[in-house]
Amino acid sequence: xxxxxxxxxxxxxxxxxxxxxxxxxxxxxxxxxxxxxxxxxxxxxxxxxxxxxxxxxxxxxxxxxxxxxxxxxxxxxxxxxxxxxxxxxxxxxxxxxxxxxxxxxxxxxxxxxxxxxxxxxxxxxxxxxxxxxxxxxxxxxxxxxxxxxxxxxxxxxxxxxxxxxxxxxxxxxxxxxxxxxxxxxxxxxxxxxxxxxxxxxxxxxxxxxxxxxxxxxxxxxxxxxxxxxxxxxxxxxxxxxxxxxxxxxxxxxxxxxxxxxxxxxxxxxxxxxxxxxxxxxxxxxxxxxxxxxxxxxxxxxxxxxxxxxxxxxxxxxxxxxxxxxxxxxxxxxxxxxxxxxxxxxxxxxxxxxxxxxxxxxxxxxxxxxxxxxxxxxxxxxxxxxxxxxxxxxxxxxxxxxxxxxxxxxxxxxxxxxxxxxxxxxxxx
Amino acid sequence: xxxxxxxxxxxxxxxxxxxxxxxxxxxxxxxxxxxxxxxxxxxxxxxxxxxxxxxxxxxxxxxxxxxxxxxxxxxxxxxxxxxxxxxxxxxxxxxxxxxxxxxxxxxxxxxxxxxxxxxxxxxxxxxxxxxxxxxxxxxxxxxxxxxxxxxxxxxxxxxxxxxxxxxxxxxxxxxxxxxxxxxxxxxxxxxxxxxxxxxxxxxxxxxxxxxxxxxxxxxxxxxxxxxxxxxxxxxxxxxxxxxxxxxxxxxxxxxxxxxxxxxxxxxxxxxxxxxxxxxxxxxxxxxxxxxxxxx
Ligand SMILES: Cc1cc2nc3c(=O)[nH]c(=O)nc-3n(C[C@H](O)[C@H](O)[C@H](O)COP(=O)(O)O)c2cc1C
Numbered sequence: 001x002x003x004x005x006x007x008x009x010x011x012x013x014x015x016x017x018x019x020x021x022x023x024x025x026x027x028x029x030x031x032x033x034x035x036x037x038x039x040x041x042x043x044x045x046x047x048x049x050x051x052x053x054x055x056x057x058x059x060x061x062x063x064x065x066x067x068x069x070x071x072x073x074x075x076x077x078x079x080x081x082x083x084x085x086x087x088x089x090x091x092x093x094x095x096x097x098x099x100x101x102x103x104x105x106x107x108x109x110x111x112x113x114x115x116x117x118x119x120x121x122x123x124x125x126x127x128x129x130x131x132x133x134x135x136x137x138x139x140x141x142x143x144x145x146x147x148x149x150x151x152x153x154x155x156x157x158x159x160x161x162x163x164x165x166x167x168x169x170x171x172x173x174x175x176x177x178x179x180x181x182x183x184x185x186x187x188x189x190x191x192x193x194x195x196x197x198x199x200x201x202x203x204x205x206x207x208x209x210x211x212x213x214x215x216x217x218x219x220x221x222x223x224x225x226x227x228x229x230x231x232x233x234x235x236x237x238x239x240x241x242x243x244x245x246x247x248x249x250x251x252x253x254x255x256x257x258x259x260x261x262x263x264x265x266x267x268x269x270x271x272x273x274x275x276x277x278x279x280x281x282x283x284x285x286x287x288x289x290x291x292x293x294x295x296x297x298x299x300x301x302x303x304x305x306x307x308x309x310x311x312x313x314x315x316x317x318x319x320x321x322x323x324x325x326x327x328x329x330x331x332x333x334x335x336x337x338x339x340x341x342x343x344x345x346x347x348x349x350x351x352x353x354x355x356x357x358x359x360x361x362x363x364x365x366x367x368x369x370x371x372x373x374x375x376x377x378x379x380x381x382x383x384x385x386x387x388x389x390x391x392x393x394x395x396x397x398x399x400x401x402x403x404x405x406x407x408x409x410x411x412x413x414x415x416x417x418x419x420x421x422x423x424x425x426x427x428x
Numbered sequence: 429x430x431x432x433x434x435x436x437x438x439x440x441x442x443x444x445x446x447x448x449x450x451x452x453x454x455x456x457x458x459x460x461x462x463x464x465x466x467x468x469x470x471x472x473x474x475x476x477x478x479x480x481x482x483x484x485x486x487x488x489x490x491x492x493x494x495x496x497x498x499x500x501x502x503x504x505x506x507x508x509x510x511x512x513x514x515x516x517x518x519x520x521x522x523x524x525x526x527x528x529x530x531x532x533x534x535x536x537x538x539x540x541x542x543x544x545x546x547x548x549x550x551x552x553x554x555x556x557x558x559x560x561x562x563x564x565x566x567x568x569x570x571x572x573x574x575x576x577x578x579x580x581x582x583x584x585x586x587x588x589x590x591x592x593x594x595x596x597x598x599x600x601x602x603x604x605x606x607x608x609x610x611x612x613x614x615x616x617x618x619x620x621x622x623x624x625x626x627x628x629x630x631x632x633x634x635x636x637x638x639x640x641x642x643x644x645x646x647x648x649x650x651x652x653x654x655x656x657x658x659x660x661x662x663x664x665x666x667x668x669x670x671x672x673x674x675x676x677x678x679x680x681x682x683x684x685x686x687x688x689x690x691x692x693x694x695x696x697x698x699x700x701x702x703x704x705x706x707x708x709x710x711x712x713x714x715x716x717x718x719x720x721x722x723x
Binding site: 024025026027029031032035036037040060061062063064065068069070071072073074075076078079080082083084086087089090091105106107109110113114116117118120121123137140141142143167172173188189190191192193194195196197198199200284286288289 | 437439441442443444445448478479480481482483484485486487488490491505506507509510513514516517518520521522523537538539540541542543544545570577578580581583584585586587588591592593601602603604605606607608609610
């Protein structure tokens, strides 16, 4: 089955408006449509026809309102991922549907029930991107003053997934040798599971994106697919080797885990056209937007200060919502050199979120993907279209046929569940 | 006269998908006015369904294209931030047809599944129920209806003055906001209450369901749906005729058959207005933070 499934796995990581913060302003972007059902139905059908493994929506548990001010130029329409994927389930037959859900501000019963419902309405296509929530403002929405420390978050995450597993196994009538430990441990004390209906693929495919040692261990123990940033082939190979080694250490078959680095892209019919489009993306992110973008990343409202002036570093470090040590490390060089706020922010917003960015033609992108696969740097890519829906449409129309002609990507789905598409085995 | 019905996967049905699709498509054909994702307990009370309603609702509104669709939610076990966020998206993607019905019923089942910390004495339950609704609504109030500008030319995406932290502090729930989701098209998605679940609440419902003997205690201005089975149908039609009820919530094993046969002579009301709230002639909720008050 693996052969017909192709060697290259494609996942579509869809933010409402795409990867670039300025992308919503592109002439052919449709920023209002992201509040409409038809938009998600259109996008879902595209990806389903293009034989991707899955569609993924990220999620956050806080508004973006650094120091109480919501940005006015930064488009932040992230609708609830379960809702979007539930809509998409209704108009697709094959593509996997992966929701990002935190284990820190939820209970296993609720999350298990929600994934059971998504799995049912999609008939076995649900996946769970397990996150532990890193934003310092998130706890305030749940009546907690501070985030748990990271190792505790991952400790809870492990116990949380074990508990959810019991719910899913019970519903499917499967035994669970770890049932007692899953329900009663230092995080949970659960007396009974819920009798929700189940579906093919008794539980969602488990996905993770841990980078820290705690995060990597959790991923290596739990995940069937892993997202990571990987700017170079070497970085990709190092990460993949590391995860595979950790998986072996936990007694797992490393071939049961797909490594799926993020890859943002801008396509053109010529390299020049692609470069022009990339330049437009950067230009559309004007100074005001870039300053708001950095403000969000440090939890401090920089729009209070003159854009052409320097960073008031001490004031920022005293008031920022993100850990002051991290913020100081990030801004100190700019503050010392007297670089203006606007100049620094412009440079910062050029490379959002540290992901690799491809700019070029469909042929060049197919070459790059093949090279990475051949080098053992990954099992596929988590694609982040530069802006929506144009770049996704271009990818499906022009890159997908190339990948299929090269025998890298399946021409048709070989099964109906997300786990079938991963072709990594029957699950834990 | 409105016709309402609930939908769920029956007990014992392991993968109830095919049955759920069949029921849904029959309901759509018969044009119900309200569909509630909930299960029926004995004695006519409703409880959260076997399928998780908040995730199922967006899918089912693709097959049920006209009715108000309500998610029955365990009121004592749900988290305002998650519910506010999900129902905002559901309301947008159903063009303003989303509704919610927080319930106390089914609590035991959820107490067991959520863990000991969630158990609450019955005397305290109504207070938590009301606090849950208030906290969720406070998060919807963190955005003004007209906060979004979305002008690609000027680069103005939203008006920062129209989104704020609400710092809600209730006896059971504390939440800062703002919500990371815009105010729903209906302002607040429609709130339903089962009077057989909770007769009085400090929070008025937009739509109430009740057995005939409790109907008279409906919240002022609410749409009143009387619960009926085949056995009580004739008497309940009398209540509608006398202006004591606005419609029927059909229950029991024959509910779907009843819907189909009633629809042969009950003409669906003319639907005017962009959202369910407008259609039902219910007032748009006032956002206390909004400059213009009514926005
Ligand atoms: C492609 C990708 C997507 C991610 N999406 C989310 C997300 O939607 N929500 C979230 O809270 N974290 C998200 N994360 C963060 C990861 O879950 C994780 O916290 C991060 O990679 C750092 O690893 P660590 O937690 O081990 O320090 C994402 C990470 C990557 C690489």
